[in-house]
Amino acid sequence: MKQAISLEEIYAPIQEYIPDVEATILNILATSNELARAAIKHFFSSKGKLLRPALCLLAAKFDGEINARAIRIASALEIFHSATLIHDDIIDAAYLRRGVSTVNVKWGPQTAVLVGDFLYDRALRTIFDAGIPKVTSLMYETAEQVCDGEILEAKERNNFNLTEQEYFTIVEKKTASLLAMCVEAGAIAGGLPLDDVLALKQFGMNFGLAFQVVDDCLDFTGEEHEFGKTLGSDADAGVLTLPVIRLISLVNEKQKAEVFRIFKSEDSFEKLQYLKDLFAEYDALDYARQRAREFADRARLELSVFCDSSVKRSFEGLLAYVFDRER
Amino acid sequence: MKQAISLEEIYAPIQEYIPDVEATILNILATSNELARAAIKHFFSSKGKLLRPALCLLAAKFDGEINARAIRIASALEIFHSATLIHDDIIDAAYLRRGVSTVNVKWGPQTAVLVGDFLYDRALRTIFDAGIPKVTSLMYETAEQVCDGEILEAKERNNFNLTEQEYFTIVEKKTASLLAMCVEAGAIAGGLPLDDVLALKQFGMNFGLAFQVVDDCLDFTGEEHEFGKTLGSDADAGVLTLPVIRLISLVNEKQKAEVFRIFKSEDSFEKLQYLKDLFAEYDALDYARQRAREFADRARLELSVFCDSSVKRSFEGLLAYVFDRER
Numbered sequence: 001m002k003q004a005i006s007l008e009e010i011y012a013p014i015q016e017y018i019p020d021v022e023a024t025i026l027n028i029l030a031t032s033n034e035l036a037r038a039a040i041k042h043f044f045s046s047k048g049k050l051l052r053p054a055l056c057l058l059a060a061k062f063d064g065e066i067n068a069r070a071i072r073i074a075s076a077l078e079i080f081h082s083a084t085l086i087h088d089d090i091i092d093a094a095y096l097r098r099g100v101s102t103v104n105v106k107w108g109p110q111t112a113v114l115v116g117d118f119l120y121d122r123a124l125r126t127i128f129d130a131g132i133p134k135v136t137s138l139m140y141e142t143a144e145q146v147c148d149g150e151i152l153e154a155k156e157r158n159n160f161n162l163t164e165q166e167y168f169t170i171v172e173k174k175t176a177s178l179l180a181m182c183v184e185a186g187a188i189a190g191g192l193p194l195d196d197v198l199a200l201k202q203f204g205m206n207f208g209l210a211f212q213v214v215d216d217c218l219d220f221t222g223e224e225h226e227f228g229k230t231l232g233s234d235a236d237a238g239v240l241t242l243p244v245i246r247l248i249s250l251v252n253e254k255q256k257a258e259v260f261r262i263f264k265s266e267d268s269f270e271k272l273q274y275l276k277d278l279f280a281e282y283d284a285l286d287y288a289r290q291r292a293r294e295f296a297d298r299a300r301l302e303l304s305v306f307c308d309s310s311v312k313r314s315f316e317g318l319l320a321y322v323f324d325r326e327r
Numbered sequence: 328m329k330q331a332i333s334l335e336e337i338y339a340p341i342q343e344y345i346p347d348v349e350a351t352i353l354n355i356l357a358t359s360n361e362l363a364r365a366a367i368k369h370f371f372s373s374k375g376k377l378l379r380p381a382l383c384l385l386a387a388k389f390d391g392e393i394n395a396r397a398i399r400i401a402s403a404l405e406i407f408h409s410a411t412l413i414h415d416d417i418i419d420a421a422y423l424r425r426g427v428s429t430v431n432v433k434w435g436p437q438t439a440v441l442v443g444d445f446l447y448d449r450a451l452r453t454i455f456d457a458g459i460p461k462v463t464s465l466m467y468e469t470a471e472q473v474c475d476g477e478i479l480e481a482k483e484r485n486n487f488n489l490t491e492q493e494y495f496t497i498v499e500k501k502t503a504s505l506l507a508m509c510v511e512a513g514a515i516a517g518g519l520p521l522d523d524v525l526a527l528k529q530f531g532m533n534f535g536l537a538f539q540v541v542d543d544c545l546d547f548t549g550e551e552h553e554f555g556k557t558l559g560s561d562a563d564a565g566v567l568t569l570p571v572i573r574l575i576s577l578v579n580e581k582q583k584a585e586v587f588r589i590f591k592s593e594d595s596f597e598k599l600q601y602l603k604d605l606f607a608e609y610d611a612l613d614y615a616r617q618r619a620r621e622f623a624d625r626a627r628l629e630l631s632v633f634c635d636s637s638v639k640r641s642f643e644g645l646l647a648y649v650f651d652r653e654r
Contacts, residue, residue: 033475035482087444090417091437110418113440114478117414120444121474124451125467140452147445148360154437155362 004324007049010317013310014057017066017074021053024075028126029119039103039115043082046098052077052182055318059186059200061311069130070189076126077182080139083119084146086112091154092237135185142181149173157238160248160260167245168209175215176208199302203315206299210322213292216241217285218325220276232272235263242288243279250282289323296322331651334376337644340637341384344393344401348380351402355453356446366430366442370409373425379404379509382645386513386527388638396457397516403453404509407466410446411473411505413439418481419564462512469508476500484565487575487587494572495536502542503535526629530642533626537649540619543568544612545652547603559599562590569615570606577609616650623649 011018029040053074060070088094089102090112096102104112120143127139152170156162183204187197219234220243234241240248244263248256262274279285296319306312338345356367380401387397415421416429417439423429431439447470454466479497483489510531514524546561547570561568567575571590575583589601606612623646633639 031475033478033482036475036478087440090440109436110481111478113414113417113443114474114481116440117447118471118474118478120447121467121470125471128455128463128467136455140448140455143448144445144452147441147448148358148363151360151363151438151441151445154441 005317005320007054007321010314010321011054013314014054014061014066017057017071018050018054020071021050021057021075021078022047024071025078028072028075028079028122031118033118035107035111036115036118039107039111040119042100042106043086043097043103043115046100048078048082048098050078052081052178055179055182055204056186056189058311058314059183059192060190062187062196062200062306062309063190063192067189069132070186072126073130073132073135073185073189074182076123076130076139077178077185079119079126080123080143081178083116083123084150086116086119088150090116091150092233094233130189132188135188138181138185138188142177145173145177149175149177153239156240158264159240160256160263162240162245164242164245164249167240167242171209171212172205175212176205179208179211180204196305199305203299203302206295206302207318207322210292210295210299210319213242213288213295214322214325217243217288217292220272220279221285232268232275235271235275236268238264242291243284244275246284246287247275247278247282250284251278292322332644332647334381334648337641337648338381340388340641341381341393344384344398345377345381347398348377348384348402348405349374351398352405355399355402355406355449358445360445362434362438363442363445366434366438367446369427369433370413370424370430370442373427375405375409375425377405379408379505382506382509382531383513383516385638385641386510386519387517389514389523389527389633389636390517390519394516396459397513399453400457400459400462400512400516401509403450403457403466404505404512406446406453407450407470408505410443410450411477413443413446415477417443418477419560421560457516459515462515465508465512465515469504472500472504476502476504480566483567485591486567487583487590489567489572491569491572491576494567494569498536498539499532502539503532506535506538507531523632526632530626530629533622533629534645534649537619537622537626537646540569540615540622541649541652544570544615544619547599547606548612559595559602562598562602563595565591569618570611571602573611573614574602574605574609577611578605619649 008015025044031037056074056077057066057070060066085097086103089097090104090109093104094102095105102112103115124139124143128136149170149172153174156166156170180201181204184197184201187200192200216234219231219241222231235244248259251259259278262271265271300316300319303312303315335342352371358364383401383404384393384397387393412424413430416424417431417436420431421429422432429439430442451466451470455463476497476499480501483493483497507528508531511524511528514527519527543561546558546568549558562571575586578586586605589598592598627643627646630639630642
């Protein structure tokens with residue numbers, strides 16, 4: 001499937017600052033510690049989408065020029081996100097991240113725990129040094145939400161009674177809260193009026209919910225590349241996502257027991273096929289995508305307070321991108 | 328060996344605040360997240376020495392009464408320390424911590440990574456909320472030093488060419504920097520003059536070096552209790568400490584190869600016996616303890632700027648305690 005809108009188009013209003021962000025990230029993470037340096041170099045050798053800095057910069061750009069503080073905050077947010085990924089990869093015992101081996105696999109869990117801690121510390125410190133107390137508080141609040149969401153997710157693994165509402169609470173905490181913070185912090189750093197800050201925060205939260213729900217669908221349907229993420233990894237890790245929760249709510253008790261047995265089986269390939277067949281039968285993926293569209297609609301509504309501009313079109317573009325992307 | 332000076336005596340000037348600290352720790356860590364709550368309750372069910380809050384409060388007490396900010400900072404420092412312990416126990420795959428099972432063993436590495444992150448976040452946030460920017464900066468600086476020291480230690484495992492100087496750099500970063508920060512932060516929160524703050528910081532750094540060197544000796548010679556820490560755990564983890572480094576510097580090349588072989592063997596009991604015999608032959612433990620005494624002497628010298636007081640006697644008592652304790 002060809003993407004209808006590309007990240008390049010969406011990032012256009014802030015594209016000129018992206019190299020700054022990439023340089024600032026490496027600058028913030030400079031260290032004389034050889035092992036940390038090697039792990040950091042390795043991790044950042046494969047570029048992510050830089051979605052979080054982009055959200056931050058787009059929000060900051062709403063009111064004109066982008067200042068140095070916004071660049072540093074945007075960079076710190078990507079570092080914070082990277083810290084959570086490095087720790088996640090220990091948790092999930094993942095082999096690949098963005099097509100390269102995880103820090104956990106390459107250097108072991110010791111180094112992965114510590115390098116994650118190192119990134120986490122530098123991120124929080126950079127936010128603090130930016131000197132906007134509201135953003136510092138927000139960072140602590142968000143870090144806690146993310147952590148809380150991940151602990152909840154870990155606790156609810158293989159819980160076949162997980163409700164949609166509980167699932168959305170986890171998604172809101174572990175994913176949407178950080179995406180919401182990115183736009184909120186950018187808006188604050190950019191000096192936007194309070195009403196606009198709040199609207200953008202709500203945009204970010206709903207965008208984040210849509211983003212994660214689609215991500216959870218892509219875990220079943222995305223294209224598996226040679227070096228990409230393994231399909232069905234959520235199910236393999238015992239994480240129940242919306243399509244599975246939907247499916248369970250529709251099948252009878254006997255089928256539910258069978259779904260549970262397959263869900264817990266070691267045969268990833270068989271599991272994926274089985275679940276995909278049942279999803280098709282019960283329209284579970286369509287249902288999940290529909291829920292994601294509802295969040296995207298709410299996010300779009302939040303943008304209605306802004307006049308038309310290239311930045312606004314980028315935010316709208318992000319909502320389209322959520323559904324167009326392959327991974 | 329009976330202890331010549333007890334922690335109770337040393338803590339006497341601030342004993343009345345210890346229950347406050349214990350309550351504040353639990354208060355700071357209050358969460359609706361059941362899994363996090365269970366892990367936190369479990370971890371704190373077995374009391375540590377509360378050495379870090381005690382150092383902070385003693386420093387704050389130098390100038391009179393202890394204020395609420397000092398209590399919160401002291402509590403946050405214990406939480407920060409606890410976060411590093413929880414992550415350390417993943418790194419070392421340790422079974423026991425203070426006589427109870429580690430979070431890693433009881434709930435798995437996933438939860439241990441996340442609960443450590445949670446504690447880390449709450450600690451830093453509490454320090455920030457205390458509203459003393461100098462202490463907040465110090466916390467970030469220290470968190471980085473601790474992390475840096477641990478990464479260095481991980482990197483230097485089984486490096487038989489590790490020098491004494493490199494060992495002391497690791498100890499200064501991973502242990503002494505936090506103990507130094509505890510007294511420095513307490514002194515700042517207590518409103519002490521800058522000269523006193525700096526003297527106490529230097530005290531803390533040298534105390535910390537002495538403390539860790541003795542700890543490293545105790546890993547070979549301490550009393551092993553039924554639920555206590557396992558003797559020889561550093562050597563089992565491939566961590567070279569001062570007695571081993573000293574030994575290696577004294578033996579010939581052939582013996583060195585033999586020490587290396589034994590050091591890397593899986594037989595912990597044989598290894599411990601072998602190393603203890605060689606330590607005795609080469610006075611390696613005596614040498615290490617002598618180096619620790621030199622740091623303690625430097626720490627004592629830093630106290631000379633203070634008039635005699637119960638608090639000063641407590642700081643002096645801590646220097647004696649380092650050498651008297653059994654664990």
